[in-house]
Amino acid sequence: MLPQYKKEHPEYKLLQSQILQDVLRRLDRAYKNFFEKRAKYRKFKDKYHYTSITLPQCEAKRNFGEEGYVYIKNMGHIKIKAHKEYDPSKVKP
Structure with a gap:
């Protein structure tokens, strides 16, 4: 779904895809933890919440x-x- 989203929102085309994939991985992990009763429901986080990014390449x-x-x-x-x-x-x- 990420390639389709990038087509609809051209501002994301400038970002490296691995950064966006890592954000989606974090979100997926948070929801899995919630549904397996290991965490509370996700709250909205503004753009200043995360202080790290992943740049593998x-x-x-x-x-x-x-x-x-x-x-x-x-x-x-x-x-x-x-x-x-x-x-x-x-x-x-």
Whole structure:
């Protein structure tokens, strides 16, 4: 259903499909947990709820532009939270 949804909503064509697939995986897991009585009913979460994204095949793993940001194709600069000091040149692809 995702390809059809992307045709109807062209703004989602710019995003990598794996990001959208991960969001759907999270939603599916939440509903399964609800129906198996392991969680409460899902509540609406705004766009600031999740602080992580999954990029399994990202070519921008070493593309640290400004400090505190990573550049991802079609998305631009995304702010990152670094919980420890690190050297961006030593990040492995």
